Amino acid sequence: MGFSVLSDKDTGIILALGEMILGYTPEELGDEFVKESDQFLGGLDEFLQSDLKRLLKIINSPVTNFLFTGSFRSFVKQPVESRRKLYNKFVYSKISLLRTGSAALRALCGWSLYSLDMSWKELNHPGITIGREDETPTLLFGKEKWREGMEL
Amino acid sequence: MIIQPKDLSEERELATEVLIIGSGAGGSMAAYTLAAQGIKVIVLEEGPYVDKSDFNQKENELVRKMYRRGGALATDDMSIRILQGRVFGGSTTINWMNCFRTPDDVLEEWERDYGLNHYLPENMQSHFERIEKRMSVHPVPDEHHNPQNRIILDAAAIMGIDGNVCNNNSIGCIGCGKCGLGCSYDAKQDMRLTYLTDAQNDGATIYTSMKAEKIVRRSEDEQIISAVVQDGSGRTFQFKTQRTIVAASAIMTPLLLQSSGLTKGGLVGKYLHIHPVAGTVGVYDREIHPTYGIPMSASSHELKNITENYGVWQEVPDLEVFLAGVNMPGTGPQRREYMKQSNNMGVILTLNRDGASKNSSGRVKWIRGFNRQSGHFGLRKYPSVRYRIDPLDKKHLLIGIRQAIEMHFAAGATMVLPMHAMMNEIRTGDDIDKFMQLPMGPNQLNVFSAHPTGTARMATSSSKGVVDETMQMFHYPGIYIMDGSTLPTAPGVNPMISILGAVSRALELGNAGM
Numbered sequence: 001m002g003f004s005v006l007s008d009k010d011t012g013i014i015l016a017l018g019e020m021i022l023g024y025t026p027e028e029l030g031d032e033f034v035k036e037s038d039q040f041l042g043g044l045d046e047f048l049q050s051d052l053k054r055l056l057k058i059i060n061s062p063v064t065n066f067l068f069t070g071s072f073r074s075f076v077k078q079p080v081e082s083r084r085k086l087y088n089k090f091v092y093s094k095i096s097l098l099r100t101g102s103a104a105l106r107a108l109c110g111w112s113l114y115s116l117d118m119s120w121k122e123l124n125h126p127g128i129t130i131g132r133e134d135e136t137p138t139l140l141f142g143k144e145k146w147r148e149g150m151e152l
Numbered sequence: 153m154i155i156q157p158k159d160l161s162e163e164r165e166l167a168t169e170v171l172i173i174g175s176g177a178g179g180s181m182a183a184y185t186l187a188a189q190g191i192k193v194i195v196l197e198e199g200p201y202v203d204k205s206d207f208n209q210k211e212n213e214l215v216r217k218m219y220r221r222g223g224a225l226a227t228d229d230m231s232i233r234i235l236q237g238r239v240f241g242g243s244t245t246i247n248w249m250n251c252f253r254t255p256d257d258v259l260e261e262w263e264r265d266y267g268l269n270h271y272l273p274e275n276m277q278s279h280f281e282r283i284e285k286r287m288s289v290h291p292v293p294d295e296h297h298n299p300q301n302r303i304i305l306d307a308a309a310i311m312g313i314d315g316n317v318c319n320n321n322s323i324g325c326i327g328c329g330k331c332g333l334g335c336s337y338d339a340k341q342d343m344r345l346t347y348l349t350d351a352q353n354d355g356a357t358i359y360t361s362m363k364a365e366k367i368v369r370r371s372e373d374e375q376i377i378s379a380v381v382q383d384g385s386g387r388t389f390q391f392k393t394q395r396t397i398v399a400a401s402a403i404m405t406p407l408l409l410q411s412s413g414l415t416k417g418g419l420v421g422k423y424l425h426i427h428p429v430a431g432t433v434g435v436y437d438r439e440i441h442p443t444y445g446i447p448m449s450a451s452s453h454e455l456k457n458i459t460e461n462y463g464v465w466q467e468v469p470d471l472e473v474f475l476a477g478v479n480m481p482g483t484g485p486q487r488r489e490y491m492k493q494s495n496n497m498g499v500i501l502t503l504n505r506d507g508a509s510k511n512s513s514g515r516v517k518w519i520r521g522f523n524r525q526s527g528h529f530g531l532r533k534y535p536s537v538r539y540r541i542d543p544l545d546k547k548h549l550l551i552g553i554r555q556a557i558e559m560h561f562a563a564g565a566t567m568v569l570p571m572h573a574m575m576n577e578i579r580t581g582d583d584i585d586k587f588m589q590l591p592m593g594p595n596q597l598n599v600f601s602a603h604p605t606g607t608a609r610m611a612t613s614s615s616k617g618v619v620d621e622t623m624q625m626f627h628y629p630g631i632y633i634m635d636g637s638t639l640p641t642a643p644g645v646n647p648m649i650s651i652l653g654a655v656s657r658a659l660e661l662g663n664a665g666m
Contacts, residue, residue, distance in 0.1 A: 023488035043222035047534040099595035114477020115212035128209035129328040137444040
């Protein structure tokens with residue numbers, strides 16, 4: 001699948017990050033997740049987009065992994081637990097810039113899955129209310145009274 | 153009249169009496185007030201036109217469409233995300249409807265520290281009353297609080313602390329809980345449905361998807377504004393005007409002024425305040441459904457005055473799923489499990505009135521070169537938003553977070569997620585003490601904001617402010633700033649009514665020189 005911002009290699013990194021941060025397998029995340037990541041990046045200012053693409057390259061670099069964990073393997077080729085170990089080095093770092101990187105990756109993954117309605121079923125989130133007002137919890141919170149003509 | 157990119161004519165040079173940049177609260181009040189006097193008004197809005205039919209409640213589509221940077225606006229170090237509208241009606245289209253007046257003690261502080269004696273409570277009351285009437289502001293009825301807001305009310309009653317019912321601007325709200333995505337039911341009385349409608353009825357023309365890029369000030373009575381159509385075509389327009397009102401927000405207004413070289417005095421972009429917000433999540437053994445119901449219908453102001461009118465207050469969000477997904481702590485299966493429990497979660501937001509030490513390290517500025525906070529290096533200029541929470545403000549925030557945790561337990565939570573990178577769960581009093589000892593630096597404690605203010609503040613002296621009491625720029629007569637950037641301090645409440653009230657008063661005082 002061709003994307004506007006992400007390369008094929010980036011796609012693998014995004015899925016590996018998604019698996020480690022969100023706890024979903026790449027198969028569960030699927031193309032929709034990658035497509036949303038691509039669209040999210042595409043909507044950013046050019047300078048931010050390039051920073052985030054660079055961050056993906058840095059996190060996947062065997063040199064980065066070697067510096068932080070002593071293992072010379074790229075991010076995508078590591079088992080999930082090893083990826084988490086590297087990511088947590090960023091999260092818990094005293095160096096603010098590394099924590100910035102971890103926050104950016106978490107935001108990218110969190111957005112790319114949970115802004116999609118495909119993720120909502122597992123959360124038991126009843127979804128949009130338009131046309132389904134009678135089925136959703138809005139009724140519990142006042143609609144019946146409103147319908148009876150209560151003045152707000 | 154609304155003019156979208158598809159409606160644009162070939163004529164690229166247009167003239168008006170007043171040109172307003174931005175259609176949020178400040179710009180809308182200015183458009184309404186001036187158009188009602190028969191003055192020719194044009195409004196430029198960078199974001200797209202939207203109406204009820206666009207609000208399909210799909211988070212990925214609508215956040216990308218209506219939020220600045222697609223919802224990704226943040227400080228340089230990504231430690232504080234700033235939610236801001238970039239859409240017809242500005243942030244009022246996507247806000248959570250909370251309608252507090254500027255507190256009297258804040259207005260008195262403006263008079264004491266900035267000389268703003270025309271903004272004392274007795275001067276502002278009639279403005280607030282008119283605004284509240286036009287926007288159908290009313291207290292949320294008791295039976296309309298959702299379970300999340302009841303956490304605040306129940307906990308306040310149990311703990312013997314302050315707990316209040318809030319006002320909001322709605323007519324016939326059904327509590328769908330999607331305010332942040334635009335109101336699908338036209339219940340929220342935002343600018344689109346109130347002051348922008350009134351302004352159009354009085355002849356104002358509103359260009360949407362039209363971004364002002366530069367202001368050239370030829371004289372007090374003549375400015376030329378260059379604007380670019382936001383449809384990818386690159387089409388540019390020029391607007392000749394007698395008066396310019398910049399109302400593009402506390403983030404975008406200083407950037408536009410700096411791009412235009414309108415920075416004499418050296419204060420444009422400084423003194424950014426943001427009301428830093430920390431969310432504290434309670435996990436309950438009952439369904440809370442935080443994504444449904446009227447948001448911010450209850451609040452607690454128990455801690456509003458920790459240090460001389462500075463402190464925190466607490467409210468409840470409209471929890472879009474993406475907000476939970478972005479902010480949830482932990483990684484992997486544990487994080488997924490937390491998300492699965494999200495229907496049983498309730499969030500208390502602790503909002504900090506920042507600026508207690510009378511300082512702000514925050515600023516908005518175009519920079520180039522290496523940015524040590526973001527790691528970006530660029531030869532071309534790029535916008536930079538920097539903000540560090542001041543130690544005294546941080547102390548207040550932490551006092552508030554502790555209270556929020558205690559409120560959750562008082563309301564029956566079995567566990568609290570403090571939203572800190574180094575601690576996922578709090579279950580006991582000992583855990584609270586351990587949490588309070590953690591480092592609270594950038595990207596450790598999870599903080600966000602939706603209330604940037606102060607970057608072109610109002611004062612009676614150019615040594616303290618960018619605009620005078622009529623909101624005219626001290627150094628550039630003919631150019632006015634009328635948005636949240638003019639508020640001289642953080643207002644200590646959700647700022648929509650404060651911005652509307654201040655702009656209404658400034659127009660009463662100076663009528664933008666018309």
